[in-house]
Amino acid sequence: MELEELLSRARRLELKSRFLARSQYSGLFRSAFRGQGMEFAEVREYAEGDDVRLIDWNVSARHQSLYVKRMGEERERNFLLILDTSGSLNFGSVRCTKFDLLVEIGALLALSGYLAKDRVSLALARSGVDWFVPAAKGWNHAARLIRELASARPGGSVASLDPLWSFVNSPGIPRSLIVFLTDYQAPLQASQSFASAARKHEMVVVFASDPRERNIPDVGRVRLRHPETDLVRVVSTHSAAVRREYEANAENARAAAARLLRGAGVDWLEVSTGTKYEFVLRRFLENRSRRRARLRG
Numbered sequence: 001m002e003l004e005e006l007l008s009r010a011r012r013l014e015l016k017s018r019f020l021a022r023s024q025y026s027g028l029f030r031s032a033f034r035g036q037g038m039e040f041a042e043v044r045e046y047a048e049g050d051d052v053r054l055i056d057w058n059v060s061a062r063h064q065s066l067y068v069k070r071m072g073e074e075r076e077r078n079f080l081l082i083l084d085t086s087g088s089l090n091f092g093s094v095r096c097t098k099f100d101l102l103v104e105i106g107a108l109l110a111l112s113g114y115l116a117k118d119r120v121s122l123a124l125a126r127s128g129v130d131w132f133v134p135a136a137k138g139w140n141h142a143a144r145l146i147r148e149l150a151s152a153r154p155g156g157s158v159a160s161l162d163p164l165w166s167f168v169n170s171p172g173i174p175r176s177l178i179v180f181l182t183d184y185q186a187p188l189q190a191s192q193s194f195a196s197a198a199r200k201h202e203m204v205v206v207f208a209s210d211p212r213e214r215n216i217p218d219v220g221r222v223r224l225r226h227p228e229t230d231l232v233r234v235v236s237t238h239s240a241a242v243r244r245e246y247e248a249n250a251e252n253a254r255a256a257a258a259r260l261l262r263g264a265g266v267d268w269l270e271v272s273t274g275t276k277y278e279f280v281l282r283r284f285l286e287n288r289s290r291r292r293a294r295l296r297g
Contacts (some may be wrong), residue, residue: 010150013107014143020278021111024048028285029112032292033077033177033202043067049285051293078135078176079118080168080201081106081145083152086126087228088185090154091210094274098208099154101273102181105206105281107146109179114142118177124152128163135176157228158187165193169200178203184213184253185228188260198264205261205268214250216243 021029028049043059046066054068083106089099106122113120114137121135122145133148168178178201188194188205197203216222218237225232235242254270261268269284271277 010147013104013150014146016104017107017111017146020108021115024278024282025108025112025285026115028282028289029109030116031289032285033288043069049289051289077116077118078174079113079120080123080135080173080176080178081110081113081120082123082125082164082168082178082180083149084126084158084180084182084186085124085130085152085154085156086158086186087155089183089208090227092273093210093212096273098183098210098273101271101277102206102208103149103152105271105277106149106181110145110149111142114139120145121176122148123167124148125164126156127158127160129167161187161189162191162193165191165197168197169193176201180205181208182206183208184250184257188257190260190263195264198266203266205266207257207268207270209270209272211272211274215247218243
């Protein structure tokens with residue numbers, strides 16, 4: 001990618017992500033992932049999505065604006081964003097590729113972490129970690145993460161994710177909130193290293209999908225190329241049996257991922273290239289916030 005194009009892409013990502021993070025997601029991000037400590041720290045202005053039970057009415061009355069209490073546990077959390085860069089993500093039949101979709105969500109989450117005053121780190125990974133930006137705070141660091149996301153490119157194949165889980169289990173990675181951005185082609189499997197990662201960290205998996213991965217229309221004979229192995233096959237979509245098998249394989253992959261993550265206590269959500277992700281992400285954060293509020297209450 002030319003430098004000018006890269007900078008332009010990074011700037012577009014920054015502008016959209018900053019607007020969404022500040023206007024819609026900063027409060028939701030805090031309440032969805034943060035515990036509520038008992039030690040009072042300070043008050044700050046209310047942001048959409050904050051727990052209304054934390055509103056300090058005395059301070060709000062004096063300032064004629066809503067303020068919420070910030071508790072001690074809200075300070076200093078580690079947030080590790082992991083972006084899968086394998087070749088299967090370089091596919092999209094609607095508005096963008098799955099990779100472009102995850103890059104945009106990654107930029108939004110990185111800025112949400114910055115606004116929450118988290119220590120944010122970034123890993124670009126396939127089987128293992130190819131590039132790692134250590135955790136830090138501040139705007140300059142957040143802007144660097146966006147540039148790294150904008151410059152990343154998908155390619156190659158992944159046989160196992162165990163090297164990735166070994167990395168996040170290493171002593172150099174403290175207990176963190178981990179968001180793993182990937183797709184259903186990732187070889188998510190039960191293993192000791194995955195189970196250890198799920199116990200050590202608070203994990204969320206964001207799956208990107210495309211409508212054509214769930215079903216294929218009857219368009220005759222088509223030439224298909226596997227994005228990771230480059231294996232080419234000619235398939236007759238006239239065959240109803242072929243279409244049914246394709247749909248069944250897609251549903252089985254989703255069901256297997258859901259069983260694995262549910263068993264490990266890991267939350268997940270799916271975003272699609274065929275729809276806007278903002279509503280899906282917002283609903284996920286709202287549901288998670290309500291669930292955590294019920295557990296606290």
